[in-house]
Amino acid sequence: MRNIALVLMYNGTAYHGWQVQKTEISVAETLERGLSMVCGEKIKCVGCGRTDAGVHAEYYVANFHTNSRIPVERIPFAVNTHIPEDIVVRRAFEVAEDFNAIGSCIxxxxxxxxxxxxxxxxxxxxxxxxxxxxxxxxxxxxxxxxxxxxxxxxxxxxxxxxxxxxxxxxxxxxxxxxxxxxxxxxxxxxxxxxxxxxxxxxxxxxxxxxxxxxxxxxxxxxxxxxxxxxxxxxxxxxxxxxxxxxxxxxxxxxx
The missing domain is CATH 3.30.70.660 (Pseudouridine synthase I, catalytic domain, C-terminal subdomain)
Structure with missing residues (x-):
């Protein structure tokens, strides 16, 4: 299983923060939906921080584990076609198995x-x-x-x-x-x-x-x-x- 890190940015106006919510739309939920479509399996993301409702990110890092073999350099373009325009994945990298976007952040x-x-x-x-x-x-x-x-x-x-x-x-x-x-x-x-x-x-x-x-x-x-x-x-x-x-x-x- 691969561990993939994403560098992304988002306008948070339309979202109830990063974290997945029970009743409100969030950045994580929206991104996970797009990733799941690209990878052909249910994806769960770990984000580098819990931005609040209405807060933006010009530079944000998240990671997820997947069995998909999609080339890492193709992930940003593929995911961006399945998510709204106010969230954009800029880059993707394969990272160490123990990398965690929030736990590894200095x-x-x-x-x-x-x-x-x-x-x-x-x-x-x-x-x-x-x-x-x-x-x-x-x-x-x-x-x-x-x-x-x-x-x-x-x-x-x-x-x-x-x-x-x-x-x-x-x-x-x-x-x-x-x-x-x-x-x-x-x-x-x-x-x-x-x-x-x-x-x-x-x-x-x-x-x-x-x-x-x-x-x-x-x-x-x-x-x-x-x-x-x-x-x-x-x-x-x-x-x-x-x-x-x-x-x-x-x-x-x-x-």
Whole structure:
């Protein structure tokens, strides 16, 4: 039996997250249906992360086991003909038997995008958080950097999944402006439920003057979710990069 890793991307607007749901359509369910048609057997995928409803992925890795002998280089084209246009498989590789898209992942990067303009842009609907008041990206970057390091991130998580520990390591958390688009990029060895969206809401609170960037370490130490900012909407969040020991799976796709 072969173990196949896929590099894919998706617009999550129409989906109830990555994970298969009982009553809602998900990215995994849709991809598995297409793979099953191509491989001629029931396929189950393991994804590198559980993106929430409405969240996107510019770079995502999943793996599945199959007895099919279809050449690996043909898999992307074959699968893409059986899935909607808002999910695209870019590449496929045969990987080690023990490779697991989530268990083998070393770290991940998420990007939260804010469209900071007085006038809405229809091309960013469900793809960036529209914020009409001018934001100070320098102050926001100062606030974002306060999250870097190893901390208990219970104050910036939503209750939704049970985890053994809420301690994670953030390698970088930065804010940059590109014209009217602000990007908060955060890379960590793992993420809690709604963690990036809560970090974004807290950074926005700092920009609004509701807290100081220097207040953030005390908020993290408190573990109190009510002291941090709100959870930002899902449409602005993207999984943008993943890292593995198998370097074929690393990097980002320029779009």
């Amino acid at each position: 770290k991940k990067e998420y990007t939260y995008r804010i469209y900071n303009s007085r006038i809405k842009n229809p091309f960013y609907v469900h793809r960036a958080y529209f914020y009409p008041k001018r934001l100070d990206e320098t102050l926001m970057d100062r606030a974002a950097r306060m999250f870097e390091g190893t901390h208990d991130f219970a104050a910036v998580r939503s209750v939704g999944t049970n985890v053994k520990s809420t301690v994670r390591t953030i390698y970088y958390c930065r804010v940059e402006r590109r014209g009217e688009l602000l990007e908060l990029k955060v890379c960590a060895n793992g993420f809690l439920y709604n963690m990036v969206r809560a970090i974004t809401g807290t950074v926005l609170y700092a920009a609004e003057g509701k807290l100081l960037p220097e207040d953030i370490p005390a908020i993290l130490d408190s573990g109190n979710r009510t002291l941090a900012g709100p959870t930002a909407p899902p449409g602005g969040l993207y999984l943008t990069r993943v890292w593995y020991e198998d370097e074929r799976l690393n990097g980002t796709d320029e779009i």
